Amino acid sequence: MYTAASPTAAILPGRRSESLVWRRDDWRRLPIRQQPSWPDTAALDAVRNRLATLPPLTSVADVRRLEVSLAKAASGRAFLLQAGDCAEPMDASGAAAVRGKNRLIGAMAEAISDRTGLPTVTVGRIGGQFAKPRSRPTETVDGRELVAFRGEMVNDPRADERLRTPDPSRLLGAYRASKAVLNELYIIAHETAVRRLPDAWPAPFTTGHVDEAGLVRSWDGSLRSILGDYGETRRSPSGGWAHTGLWTSHEALILDYEEPLVRRDPQTGEWFLLSTHMPWIGDRTRRLGEAHVAFHAGIANPVGCKIGPSTTPDEVVGLCEALNPTRKPGRLTLISRMGADAVHDRLPGLVRAVRAAEHPVVWVCDPMHGNTERLPDGRKTRRVARIAAEIRGFFEVLRDVGERPGGLHLEVADGDSAECVGEGGPMSAEEIGDGYRTLCDPRLNEKQSIMIADLTGRLLARGGDGGSEQPVPAADEAVWTRP
Template sequence: MPPPNAPAATTPPSAWHPASWRTHPARQMPTYPDAQALASACGQLAQFPPLIFAGEVRALRAQLAEVAAGRAFLLQGGDCAESFDTLDGAAARETFRVMLQMAVVLTYGAARPVVKVGRIAGQFAKPRSADTETQGDVTLPSYRGDIINGAPFAAADRAPQPERLLRAYSASAATLNLLRALAQGGFADLHQLHAWTADFVRHSPQGQRYQALADRISEALAFMAACGFTSQHMAQLREVAVYTSHEALLLPYEEALTRRGDGLRAQDTGDWFGGSAHMLWLGERTRQLDGAHIEYLRGIANPVGVKIGPQATPADVLALLNAIDPARQPGRTVLITRMGAGKLAAHLPPLLAAVRDAGHPAVWACDPMHGNTVTTRHGVKTRDFDNIVQEVREFFAAHAQEGTVAGGLHVELTGQDVTECRGGGQNLTDDNLQTNYTSACDPRLNGSQSLELAFLVADLLRGR
């Protein structure tokens, strides 16, 4: 197998294939000490069934096209980085639970359907600002996520391990199996509205507001049942569609799981699909036009997200869209802004105007998390809820100014009672952060803060 950082070359559009990224410069990629072991692991992955199927990808693209047109709203959320150590299903269930609650708040408040995409069942790789980490006199490779190496600062853990790709596949399959069971097995039934509330959220102001909303919906469901419309007869009341997504960083893994057509027959033809998740995205560190990540993502039919920071120019964004979606297909691209509170008013409107005027049907989503990370005096990474709220408000204000569609929200969250972000209705401070700080990487909103943010966004959507 050729090394991931092979020299750059230009690949004609007609010459795209799942491995064509290997002729482009690949950033944020680990160096595996045993290339043969990596090739063996990827060979095994290539024989496995895809984690998702072409029909699901097409369904998501159709729904994202509705988001781009302003007839639906995208809610994308989940862990900063999933861990192999939390595979008992509790973390996935709690994330799904809070996303259901947020979706109900948004649907009821804004009177539009919500497309639910989790940062889940595959978010095992993380970009790093440096290839190595030094502690004392020892320098080791940086921790890049459980799919690549281990977090403990030891040489055996930090060396990239190809067998972790196989473990990531198994972990993703298990989580996806649980999500599908929850989504279709009764857990997502609207009659369970009250049961979705975690105990620590129930007595908070936003928990009480949610309970009042759930009461009104329950009354409407009771009326519908009296008219003969029950969850037994209407799948829309008892089931939801949930999709998976992750950052496409580890390209050998993505290549090994790429399939053509429905991915089940050797003779399949037609579009290529990334089989690791329904949607994949590019980060700020890997969206170079000549880079391997864009080369891979331009050839698959999955929806592709692109993170857009405050340094991006209109020319940058248009070039990215032309590379990934030259045919301008609705539902193909999601532009995810992550600029930081106080920066959107100056930086976002010119980007919105350029994309609007060029006629690209991209979805615009707001990531109010990554531009607002700070470190406390005790060396703990956190985010201030007030800054998150400010960035969301500025996102909606910029779209109102340009007459464009504020299409979605992209957040790092968990339904668990973590104490990783300051503020919110619980008034978490620096002194509270270490009470239950469990993130493997960046700080996440807890269930209470997530619900509070959903009510804010619902109010903003209703105002539009």
């Protein structure tokens, strides 16, 4: 899979032999899943060439800073909260919604930290979550078979044959939309720094500022240089915890978009994917020897990998070896998405296998994707009680095996959306009405998100059981009671 390359090729991180190198386009020679059938390959090539000339969206300094925070989560000194839209919109509403998402995820993180006394690392499904894998290449809408909607990076959600045709120009739209989101995150970070130390930041993006220790920090274009503790909750002067900002993440699915945004660090020779801070591999594309794993193996970012109920112990250890051969803490996050009914059966063997192989991963629970139901009208929903049940099961499995839960991965929406059934939202599928606004899969609304964050904080603080008075709820039971 890895062959000798030009002098500009970087050594694959963790590989000991200089004869084994990684190239950005290695994935093109491997089997690949979940890619659009682009009808105009010449237009696609032109877009890829254009993307390769555009500035990176994120910085190497920030990517490295996030990996340090994730290393803390791997060792139990922090907790990861990764949350946001199932699929982001690429129009102006996406950037406009950044403040609401930042506020909600920040409130969730503060709730977890208040319960645990640990910093919470905050990563948004934001600034690039524009593509989605699909179970079928087509779907039936109003009796017509159309190309499946694969996210606004690829095609349009409207039921129109022409608009559903994959359009390479949308990749440039994804870049512009991501840039707008990142710009908003920079503004929010600066505003946070001004509130904390108003005399140190007289104007946006000055050449430097003085931090709490009296040290001058230089502005190098990174979020980290605005706030040294960016992306983690921190102790506030009032005694509680304060949110500092969001790192970005997305499923790096469409490799024709990702490859041109891989850039080399001139100081170390490492390759970084600078379309985001933390990319992840989906459960549908995590096969060893295939394109997505090979692509992520060569970048120096911290990487996530979804693992579902079909994953075997040998496969998960193989993924650890491929994606983090040097066993670097913070490099690899394994995101379990088993479903409430399968988590006790399928997860223990995977955790034991990784533990036996001595891989320092961040174990994260995604309680959303294994608990999706289809409504009679074709829309999807999720039951809050089943989401809570999978979280409890995840904590119980990790506790029993002797590992510490490292994080939570959720799909959430700020405001009063009505997409998930149960406490804090519509109590039955029949009550789902105009509040169903997702582009793809159902998200927890604001009240449900805070409830789930509080439940998670209690579970983490009490060693995984949330208190003996808290039974695992059935699918139609209330899930949240104050201790």
